[in-house]
Amino acid sequence: MTDRAPLRIVLAEDSVLLREGLVRLFDEAGFETVAAYGEADSLLAALDETLPDLAILDVRMPPTFRDEGVRAAIELRRRMPKVGVLLLSQYVEGTYAHELLSSGEGGMGYLLKDRVASLDELEDAVERVSQGGTVLDPQVVRELLARRSDPLETLTPREREVMTLMAEGRTNAGIAKELFIGVGAVEKNVTSIFQKLGLEDSGTDHRRVLAVLTWLQR
Numbered sequence: 001m002t003d004r005a006p007l008r009i010v011l012a013e014d015s016v017l018l019r020e021g022l023v024r025l026f027d028e029a030g031f032e033t034v035a036a037y038g039e040a041d042s043l044l045a046a047l048d049e050t051l052p053d054l055a056i057l058d059v060r061m062p063p064t065f066r067d068e069g070v071r072a073a074i075e076l077r078r079r080m081p082k083v084g085v086l087l088l089s090q091y092v093e094g095t096y097a098h099e100l101l102s103s104g105e106g107g108m109g110y111l112l113k114d115r116v117a118s119l120d121e122l123e124d125a126v127e128r129v130s131q132g133g134t135v136l137d138p139q140v141v142r143e144l145l146a147r148r149s150d151p152l153e154t155l156t157p158r159e160r161e162v163m164t165l166m167a168e169g170r171t172n173a174g175i176a177k178e179l180f181i182g183v184g185a186v187e188k189n190v191t192s193i194f195q196k197l198g199l200e201d202s203g204t205d206h207r208r209v210l211a212v213l214t215w216l217q218r
Helices: 015-028 041-043 066-080 094-101 113-117 120-131 139-146 156-165 172-179 183-196 206-216
Strands: 008-012 032-037 052-059 084-089 108-112 134-136
Touching: 008 015, 008 041, 015 032, 015 113, 015 120, 032 041, 041 052, 041 066, 052 066, 052 120, 066 084, 066 094, 084 113, 084 120, 108 113, 108 120, 108 139, 120 134, 156 172, 156 183, 156 206, 172 183, 183 206
Parallel strands: 008 032, 008 052, 052 084, 084 108, 108 134
Antiparallel strands: none
16 A cells, blocks of 8 residues: 555445445555445435545345446446446346446446455455456456357257247247246246346346347347
């Protein structure tokens, strides 16, 4: 660390244990955690008071545990373009990483939570993002590279059969009857198709429509 003023960090993480652990790690690294929250809306509401250099957010937080952190990160950068953003996630979620990076601007990062176990790696990521760099977990990089190819090519023969019948407007029960398999097996194939096409759960049937459109446009 240099003699400059410590980096001002705001943190949004719904796990109390992880949130407190991160605050301690940042303190040991010489950073200043000016505020820590259990959800993203509070972080956004206090931006004018906290004036952070860097915001660290969990991807999935209350109330829906879907993409609150990503939405907050995008809104934060809209309001304060110079504030760095580092997203943390339990799993590789390429769709969210792609959305965060789509602007092409620096000062952004996406790490898996396993990385926070290493103070050196976390400190390095925070420093690089705060200085306008981009930090991506190696597993996220592999996911994004995989997305550059046609995801339809990754479908298994069975998934292609299911996709064809979905395009015909059949329900899961109808697909199961046509293919002589159980409805549970159809559901597993449909879930796999959604994952391979990068279609996140929105709580509606919209993913089914998007999957069919992708299939028909091939």
